[in-house]
Amino acid sequence: MLKVAMFGAGGMGTNHARAYARMPGVAVVGVMDHNRDAADRLADAVGARGFTSAGEMFDTISFDIVDVCVPTPWHAEYVCLAAEREVAGIVVEKPMGRTIEDCDRMIEACQRRKIPLFPAHVLRFFPEFAAARRQVDSGVIGDVASVRTRRGGPFPRAWENWYGKPSLSGGVILDLIIHDFDWLRWTFGEVDRVFARCLSAGKHEVDKDYALVTLRFRSGVVGHVEGTWADPGGFKVGIEVAGREGLIELNFNQPASPAFTAAISGPVGAGPGVAVPENPTAESPYYLELEHFISSIRSGTPPAITAEDGRAAVQIAAAALESAETGRPVHIV
Ligand SMILES: NC(=O)c1ccc[n+]([C@@H]2O[C@H](COP(=O)([O-])OP(=O)(O)OC[C@H]3O[C@@H](n4cnc5c(N)ncnc54)[C@H](O)[C@@H]3O)[C@@H](O)[C@H]2O)c1
DSSP states (O other), rough: EEEEEEOOHHHHHHHHHHHHHSTTEEEEEEEEOHHHHHHHHHHHHTOOOOOOHHHHHHHOOOOOOEEEEEEGGGGHHHHHHHHHHTOOOEEEEEOSSSHHHHHHHHHHHHHHHHEEEEEOOOGGSSSSHHHHHHHHHHHHTOOOEEEEEEOOOSSSOOGGGGGGHEEEEEHHIIIIIIIHHHHHHHHHEEEEHHHHHHTTTSOOOOSOOOHHHHHEETOOOOOEEEEEEEEETTTTEEEEEEEEEEEEEEEOOOOOHHHHHHHHSOTTSSSOOOOOOOOOOOHHHHHHHHHHHHHHHHHTTTOSSSSHHHHHHHHHHHHHHHHHHSSEEOOOO
């Protein structure tokens, strides 16, 4: 039995804990959250114990895996604490860190103890995104010239309105379209130049956000990445890859739910959380990504997504944030 200790009992913590709870040979044994009610509620739902302090959880229970689903600025703190306990593996939600320096701290702490650190870039487990990458790789559309992605929906409402504070969440660039940055880098290789415009750039607090980011890949491919937290009409995802021999197009439009429509005009904190794309396939991509990590720990093989991949996605986002603030293109070295 692999035992999991969770940090964060909000939207993603609940999603991960429920996935582990139905995974054969895996049990959630502890849930830590600053909010006592949230920790206990999720712990009760999955048969674990709730805690409000990391030290108390670590000293009270035995565990093999740590999964960090607190808001992004606190990822590094809990990943580094977990690394001191010599666990078998650590999962950290995307974006891996608020800054590149945070990512470097986590990588260093985990490398020192040879602990696999898995940034949860779930898009790689959405079958349509994996299939689009396979098609690009197979050469069926020939040499790629350009790729466009679009992602977004209503403004996310969560703990202390942290998504509305760009200093914490990084806005749509760091929090949302980092999904696309990871998929694009996985599919088209390294990025060398970034230019971005973003509504939340330099702002203290926002109630909507929008960004348009242009990427130039080392291969010469040009990427055009759009992200929005200003669309109350439901979560939408789209990609279009243009090659010399053909076009790959994918569009997913989730209808607006009445709960989200109400939450958009309601007070912060009253909403149902964060819209995430759904998938009509037999198994949730969120389950598949965690199952992949668990089986990599069992077999002792490296997981398909490395901590360096998580850092590289944060680096693209950091360059886009810098470009949006300065109005200038930023080169990634
Ligand atoms: N992969 C995806 O599709 C996806 C979707 C949503 C969120 N996320 C990521 O998951 C992470 C969590 O986001 P969320 O939407 O679940 O947030 P949330 O606001 O729903 O939940 C955060 C929880 O963490 C608790 N918390 C806050 N600070 C804490 C701290 N320092 N120590 C302990 N507990 C603390 C809060 O009480 C709350 O229960 C973020 O990094 C976010 O970017 C990923």
